[in-house]
Each structure stands twice: as C-alpha cells, then as structure tokens.
Amino acid sequence: MKRYDFMHLSAHPVLWQVPMVVSIGVFDGIHRGHLTILDRTISFAKENGWESMVITFDKNPKMVTKSQPYHSKLTTEAQMQEILANLGVNHMVVIDFSADFSKLTAEEFLALVCAFCQVKAMVVGEDFRCGAPASSAGPVQLQEHLNRLSPGAIVEVPPFVRTDKREVVSSTLVRKKLLEGALEEIQGMLGRPYELDLVAYPSKFTEDGLLYRTASFMQLLPMAGVYDAYLTLSDDTKVPVKTIIGNEDLLIIPKVGMWDRKLLRTKRLGLIAKGSSS
Numbered sequence: 001m002k003r004y005d006f007m008h009l010s011a012h013p014v015l016w017q018v019p020m021v022v023s024i025g026v027f028d029g030i031h032r033g034h035l036t037i038l039d040r041t042i043s044f045a046k047e048n049g050w051e052s053m054v055i056t057f058d059k060n061p062k063m064v065t066k067s068q069p070y071h072s073k074l075t076t077e078a079q080m081q082e083i084l085a086n087l088g089v090n091h092m093v094v095i096d097f098s099a100d101f102s103k104l105t106a107e108e109f110l111a112l113v114c115a116f117c118q119v120k121a122m123v124v125g126e127d128f129r130c131g132a133p134a135s136s137a138g139p140v141q142l143q144e145h146l147n148r149l150s151p152g153a154i155v156e157v158p159p160f161v162r163t164d165k166r167e168v169v170s171s172t173l174v175r176k177k178l179l180e181g182a183l184e185e186i187q188g189m190l191g192r193p194y195e196l197d198l199v200a201y202p203s204k205f206t207e208d209g210l211l212y213r214t215a216s217f218m219q220l221l222p223m224a225g226v227y228d229a230y231l232t233l234s235d236d237t238k239v240p241v242k243t244i245i246g247n248e249d250l251l252i253i254p255k256v257g258m259w260d261r262k263l264l265r266t267k268r269l270g271l272i273a274k275g276s277s278s
C-alpha cells in the first residue's frame, strides 16, 4: 500500500488515469462498521480490475469543527496503515485538516478528489458527511456531485453495522465504552482487542515491570484498573502480561519471569476482555 499527503497528490496527480473505488472518513479505531465499508471498497475495486483508495484525516474534522468534544485518537497512523495494508487497500491518502481545509465546500473537496484519480465508485456509510458544515454533503448529495464531476460513478451505501443491543457501532461508542473500561463490548465492536501503540513512548524498567507515563500516550486510555493483556514485541512475538493503568502511570508486568531490559523492544499492548482467549 502507498501512502500520500492529500495536498501533495493534488499538486502531483500521479494516479490521475487510475480507475479507483474511493472511501473517505476518519476511520478512528477501525471498528466493524468501518471494516464493512473498507471490505466493500476493496471487493468493488477487485471485481472490476480497479484500485482502492482510502482518504483519511490527521485530525478528526468533527472535533476540529467542535461538533464533537475533543478526545485522543483510538488508533495511531502507524496502526491504521498496518490494518489498511493487511486488508488489501492500494492507496492511503492523509488530509492535514487545517483551518483552510475546513472551509472547503463538499463540491470543492470532491472536485479535488476527482482530479487526482478516475473515481469509478465511492463507498460510504449512511451517516457520511463531507464539506464545511453549511454546505456539507451526505450520500445523496455525494451522488449528485459525482454525476457532474465523474459521470457514471456510483455511490454505494452499505447498511449500518450494529451491536447485539442494536446500537450503531461507532468510534464515539467505542470511546465511551473505553472510558467505562468495558473491554468486552469494545472487543465486540472492533472484532479484536483494543491495542495501544507503544513504539513512540519512553519507558522505564522498575522491579515490577515496564513503566510508562500515561500523559505521553496519544491514544485514549481505558478507565484506571487492572487488565489482562498481551505485549507484542518488535519481532511480532506476543507475551502474556498484566497491566495496571493508574492516573499517572501504566505498568506492564510480565506473567512469567522478568525481561532482559537490554533485549526488550516493545511494539503494541493489546488489552484483553475478561473471558476472551485472544
């Protein structure tokens, strides 16, 4: 998978002749609803011999425009890149959602997208919106804009994915459940354990284990408590651990023996819901 900056791709449209199925969204957490959209984007492209593109944001537009309260991210860009590449997405485009960018109307934004590749289809969810609030477009207006900007292009809208309790799965709901420490419900919505990306953070060895400062995390942390977890090392081996999350520190305690501090290279920490075998 290739990664591009949106503005760079606008200036150097290297993909302008490539037929593309495009999906646009924040995709924070990459939950089961997002996976439905992404799977359909990829399969639509493959069925037709086209390529797939995911356009996403460095900051959540809804939090920048203050229509949603600010929260830390559920996934880092490295995690998102890994998940999208493993799913089989061909191109990932990241928008720097600056004050200037937030003023673009839906039509202006879509005209830029249609200028850097041959948009054949877009896959979005029922509540998709793009463009500055006064002129924002949902799936219906999106189809109308595409009829003008890329004639023949189709907008496909898979139905909402819901929880067992019939709630619509959303990043907002995952954030809420995380702050309640409800890992089982989160794991159900993500289809995998919630993982913290440890790569960028400094840690300290103590007698008990590996200590991180919670303030250094860019990702949203669950409610303070003791969690079963697994630690993924840089060679992708997984070791079972216990994790104590407090207000200031996050302590990772090995379940068997103690680590060699010179050799340990940590990558991810997966928080496991009780009763799950992941």
Ligand SMILES: Cc1cc2nc3c(=O)[nH]c(=O)nc-3n(C[C@H](O)[C@H](O)[C@H](O)COP(=O)(O)O)c2cc1C
Pocket (backbone or CB within 6 Å): 024, 025, 026, 061, 062, 065, 067, 101, 102, 103, 104, 105, 106, 109, 129, 130, 131, 132, 133, 136, 137
């Ligand atoms: C160019 C542009 C593209 C946008 N794309 C998205 C998007 O893909 N997903 C999203 O949640 N919000 C996106 N937004 C933000 C929404 O369109 C909208 O501004 C935000 O949800 C607040 O609208 P509201 O006040 O009507 O809720 C985008 C905004 C702009 C300016």
Ligand SMILES: Nc1ncnc2c1ncn2[C@@H]1O[C@H](COP(=O)(O)OP(=O)(O)OP(=O)(O)O)[C@@H](O)[C@H]1O
Pocket (backbone or CB within 6 Å): 024, 025, 026, 027, 028, 032, 033, 034, 036, 037, 062, 123, 124, 125, 126, 127, 128, 158, 159, 160, 161, 162, 168, 169, 170, 171, 172, 173
């Ligand atoms: N449960 C769902 N089922 C199907 N599609 C979904 C679901 N949730 C989001 N989508 C779609 O996925 C794309 C990305 O959505 P977005 O990143 O805004 O997710 P979200 O979970 O709704 O986020 P938030 O809760 O922060 O508003 C959009 O096209 C959206 O409509």
